[in-house]
Amino acid sequence: MMLDDGLVFAGDSRTNAGVDSISTYRKLHIFENPGERLIVVLSAGNLATTQSVVSQLDEGLEGAPEESLFSVETMYGAAKMTGKALREVTAADSPYALTQDADVSASFIVGGQIKGRRMRLFQIYSAGNFIEATEDTPYLQIGETKYGKPILERVMDKKMGLMDAAKCAIVSLDSTIRSNISVAPPLDILVYRKDTCRVAVYQRLADEDRYLNLISNQWGEGLRRLYEELPNPTWGDEIS
Amino acid sequence: MMLDDGLVFAGDSRTNAGVDSISTYRKLHIFENPGERLIVVLSAGNLATTQSVVSQLDEGLEGAPEESLFSVETMYGAAKMTGKALREVTAADSPYALTQDADVSASFIVGGQIKGRRMRLFQIYSAGNFIEATEDTPYLQIGETKYGKPILERVMDKKMGLMDAAKCAIVSLDSTIRSNISVAPPLDILVYRKDTCRVAVYQRLADEDRYLNLISNQWGEGLRRLYEELPNPTWGDEIS
DSSP: BBSSEEEEEEEOOOSSSSSTTTEOOOOEEEEEEETTEEEEEEEEEEHHHHHHHHHHHHHHHBTTTTTTTTTTTTHHHHHHHHHHHHHHHHHHHHHHHHHTOOOOOEEEEEEEETTOOOOOOEEEEETEEEOOOOOSSSSOOOOOOOOOTTHHHHHOOSSOHHHHHHHHHHHHHHHHHHHOOOOSSSSEEEETTTTOOOOEEEEEEEOOOOOHHHHHHHHHHHHHHHHHHHOOOOOOOTOO | OBBBSEEEEOOEEEEEETTTEEEEOEEEEEEEEETEEEEEEEEEEOOOHHHHHHHHHHOOOOTTTTTTTOOOSSHHHHHOOOHHHHHHHHHHHHHHHTTTTOHHHHHHEEEEETTTTTOEEEHHHHHHHEEEESSSOOOOOOOSTTTHHHHHHHHHHHSHHHHHHHHHHHHHHHHHHHOOOTOOOOOOEEEEEEOOSSEEEEEEEEEHHHHHHHHHHHHHHHHHHHHHHSOOOGGGGGOO
16 A cells, blocks of 8 residues: 555465465565665566566575665566566466466565665556555555455545554455465554655564454444444335 | 345446447346346446447347247256357357457356246356356355455345445445446446346436435445544544
């Protein structure tokens, strides 16, 4: 989420290769030189692809080891570099994956700030091209996006406080968790305050996390109450 | 939705062949011989396919004109007949559609009751096979299902009254409408009371419908209020 006051990133950590092969992998990756840069990368899609891309962003691109998210000069450059690494990894793996009918595609969210430049937030498509969050559409989603979108549509506002936005992200992910078993805690939440170029809050919420459970229960109960308060349609009066 | 007291069907009526070709077509089709049978068919997917299937269900299958939803003896037979018609239509159209890179797939929900038999509810996949709603999973969705699922997951209960369930379906569709421009009013709502074999309530809610707008506004405001009442995470205390 791109807010007036900063950025909020949230991701789950469930990876699956079929329902009989479920694991926990972090999908939120931090590239920080405190005070000079903070770049956060969220990943979705094929795990081999995302791990390979993130390794290259960390250690330097293949064939150009001097290019990494620690050296890139702009956030636009960071988005472009992620797209480039993604294109190379998928181009290398696709011919082999195709013979197995496997999907090696992946997508990313890349956001942050480099000292002296403005805060930016990008979404990198599986083809390596990318879009940027703007005033009109201040949030981006990757992976299993739909279940959690209605709450973002209704509640999210770029003027909201950073912890308000973190709460909103948690509610959105909680709705997704309840609808799709391929999304699950631990959740990773990272809050960035504008112009600081360092992590403000990084929190991991485990399955049994008290705050996560409180939000989930209070939200669920509130929804049911809210629903009960809605008037029934009058055109059913004859049968009810 | 399959409820203890009956069935509730709801659908939108937007069809699109790209964002520059948007039309209104009813996706809720009624096959009724009042007191003897009520079968309701909801459709999703390619419009040419769904119209062709529904025509055959109404007028009789191609090559077997005596077979229609007005003559079929059981709800299981109705589901099977829908799958058969779907298979034939897609098999006939697919070779031509493929040359245009067009998708002719479609899916259906078929539910109702025939006198002396039990009420049933089926979902027909694009391959023509089908599943049935059960006690554990009392609702079925086709088409753009994800945005509207969280509210069904949280609120729907097969013991709820019929008009309560209709309200729940409207909230679910309203969430979907707000997130996907390919879903839009008018909404068609049909309520069936068990063992009557006739329509109890059939209502069309237009774009400017007062009840639809009331529900949409009250739900949206309620969600925002509910969200504001949720406590912020304490782990952000240092920055908020």
